[in-house]
Amino acid sequence: MPLTYIRTRPHVSTAALAALLLGACGDAGAGDPSDVAEVKAQDASEIADAEGEVAADSGPDVPAPEPYPDPGAWPPNRGPGGPAVSFPEEALYEHCAYLNGGEADVTDHHNLLVMYDGYLLMPWAPEWGGGGLTFFDVSDPCAPTVAGYGTSEEMRETHSIGFSHGTPSAPGAWAVVNQIRLTPDGEALFSGGVQFWDVSDTSAPHVVSRLELPGFGYPDAYARVTLSVFWQAPYVFAAGSDNGVYVIDASDPLSPKLLHQQTFDPVLRAGQVAAVGNLLFVSAAEGARTVLLDVSDPAAPQPIPGGDFLVHDPEGKPRESYFSNFSNGYAYYARKDKGGGVLIYDVRDPTQPALAGSYHSDGNGGYVFVKDDFAFVGESNFAAIYDLSDLGAITEVQRLHLTGDLDTMTPIGNVVVLSVDDKGDPGKGSAIAPWQTEPDATPPRVTWVYPPDGATGLAPTSRFGVTFGEMVDPKSAWEGSVRLYRTDLGPTAGRVEGYVSAQEAIVNFAPAAPLEAGRHYTLELPAGGVTDYNGNALAESFTAGFTVAGTAP
Numbered sequence: 001m002p003l004t005y006i007r008t009r010p011h012v013s014t015a016a017l018a019a020l021l022l023g024a025c026g027d028a029g030a031g032d033p034s035d036v037a038e039v040k041a042q043d044a045s046e047i048a049d050a051e052g053e054v055a056a057d058s059g060p061d062v063p064a065p066e067p068y069p070d071p072g073a074w075p076p077n078r079g080p081g082g083p084a085v086s087f088p089e090e091a092l093y094e095h096c097a098y099l100n101g102g103e104a105d106v107t108d109h110h111n112l113l114v115m116y117d118g119y120l121l122m123p124w125a126p127e128w129g130g131g132g133l134t135f136f137d138v139s140d141p142c143a144p145t146v147a148g149y150g151t152s153e154e155m156r157e158t159h160s161i162g163f164s165h166g167t168p169s170a171p172g173a174w175a176v177v178n179q180i181r182l183t184p185d186g187e188a189l190f191s192g193g194v195q196f197w198d199v200s201d202t203s204a205p206h207v208v209s210r211l212e213l214p215g216f217g218y219p220d221a222y223a224r225v226t227l228s229v230f231w232q233a234p235y236v237f238a239a240g241s242d243n244g245v246y247v248i249d250a251s252d253p254l255s256p257k258l259l260h261q262q263t264f265d266p267v268l269r270a271g272q273v274a275a276v277g278n279l280l281f282v283s284a285a286e287g288a289r290t291v292l293l294d295v296s297d298p299a300a301p302q303p304i305p306g307g308d309f310l311v312h313d314p315e316g317k318p319r320e321s322y323f324s325n326f327s328n329g330y331a332y333y334a335r336k337d338k339g340g341g342v343l344i345y346d347v348r349d350p351t352q353p354a355l356a357g358s359y360h361s362d363g364n365g366g367y368v369f370v371k372d373d374f375a376f377v378g379e380s381n382f383a384a385i386y387d388l389s390d391l392g393a394i395t396e397v398q399r400l401h402l403t404g405d406l407d408t409m410t411p412i413g414n415v416v417v418l419s420v421d422d423k424g425d426p427g428k429g430s431a432i433a434p435w436q437t438e439p440d441a442t443p444p445r446v447t448w449v450y451p452p453d454g455a456t457g458l459a460p461t462s463r464f465g466v467t468f469g470e471m472v473d474p475k476s477a478w479e480g481s482v483r484l485y486r487t488d489l490g491p492t493a494g495r496v497e498g499y500v501s502a503q504e505a506i507v508n509f510a511p512a513a514p515l516e517a518g519r520h521y522t523l524e525l526p527a528g529g530v531t532d533y534n535g536n537a538l539a540e541s542f543t544a545g546f547t548v549a550g551t552a553p
Contacts, residue, residue: 069480071529079118080139082413082533087434096142099430108429110419129180131155148203156180162231174253192216215243232275233499239270274326277450277465283324296459306351329448334365340379357391366407383409413440443539453544460514477502481529517550
């Protein structure tokens with residue numbers, strides 16, 4: 001979801017700092033693994049002395065490199081966080097509260113929900129436009145209270161939402177959703193795309209800008225509209241149905257700009273889009289096709305050999321899904337073709353996607369979300385929780401119900417939120433139901449990294465991503481908890497300035513400038529930093545290493 005711009009230390013560049021340190025410590029030749037090991041073995045005091053020499057040689061106006069802040073010292077949330085109530089067994093899977101966006105939420109057209117700034121955030125809007133964002137205090141999920149809301153006549157049905165914590169040119173907190181514009185008489189569409197909100201004050205969120213995208217068209221709800229967005233700092237990827245994927249420069253949310261439009265031949269009806277490091281996942285809405293792209297250069301995405309595939313069932317037949325999700329190095333599809341359920345593909349090697357698990361139900365899939373070893377699938381007439389602990393033997397745990405077209409079930413701690421996008425009872429477009437007795441007390445865990453640990457020959461413009469086993473708190477992914485640095489120089493002297501972003505269960509780091517040729521870099525997520533919705537912090541530090549293509553100077 002969010003992004004944090006990591007400030008640049010004045011008057012001293014990473015390259016200049018590296019040159020001075022190498023002059024003091026000797027050229028380590030960090031492109032060679034043995035040299036990297038030699039440098040890492042240096043006594044910490046030598047690196048500290050080198051940092052002191054850099055500060056001295058640079059003059060009195062140039063400060064020494066700043067150490068990373070404590071990983072858990074990110075700005076606190078305003079709200080109380082995720083559900084903090086225990087439930088008896090007999091209360092599980094039963095509705096205990098309903099959510100409504102406010103007076104303008106007359107269609108009760110709801111989809112996913114996420115936590116932001118310690119509140120449950122519900123985007124709401126029908127496909128033809130007119131909606132808003134509503135924040136709820138759900139510390140007691142059976143007695144939710146409204147903490148803030150804002151409306152927009154041009155917001156349309158959104159299947160995802162991304163956040164930014166600002167840049168030097170646009171400090172603040174921002175969100176991005178789908179957008180549509182109608183003629184004054186409300187009869188015909190003339191444009192649409194994405195819109196950006198200011199969510200600095202969660203009690204009064206409001207729209208600040210919009211970007212109209214070429215080829216947008218309506219009233220067809222699938223052919224020429226934006227269906228989902230993913231914010232990987234400083235870019236927003238927007239799935240534009242038959243128009244492909246739009247790459248948007250959102251470094252200034254007040255003035256977003258279209259950078260590139262990626263089309264597919266044959267046409268792919270892009271529905272879901274997600275970015276993990278250099279990998280962009282694009283799956284079809286109401287289709288069986290998925291395409292994996294290398295976006296190390298976002299202005300020129302490249303197809304990954306073997307990464308354009310059809311999703312098959314265990315019998316080898318292509319199967320359509322309504323929508324999908326991506327995490328843990330797996331693609332999760334809400335099957336809708338001749339019955340529902342879930343299909344799971346292993347894409348940890350993007351050149352060789354392979355069916356990893358399947359469960360066939362009598363439903364008709366909508367959207368799918370994953371938390372730990374469970375999948376949560378809306379299946380139109382019901383919603384189902386599936387146990388994924390053994391992908392070779394997936395089992396159904398429980399079915400839940402809500403009047404209307406029940407396409408979405410979002411896990412939030414020890415409760416789920418059921419949401420319908422058509423034919424719901426007035427004021428009951430979303431319902432909260434417990435699914436576990438105790439509040440979530442399990443720390444989040446890193447489940448995958450891309451590019452993979454040990455990758456070599458990377459483009460200098462590479463980004464780096466990790467996935468977690470559950471959705472994480474957007475604000476907890478920041479400069480202290482997600483770090484990239486030159487391995488030979490260490491965390492302080494080798495610190496790389498960049499952007500940190502998190503959306504649902506994916507966290508990304510994007511360097512603010514190209515990395516140095518031939519150098520080895522370490523991605524580190526220290527313990528005590530990134531947290532889940534209930535404030536449980538990463539228990540064990542995670543590191544991965546990468547080498548950039550070329551020869552080090």
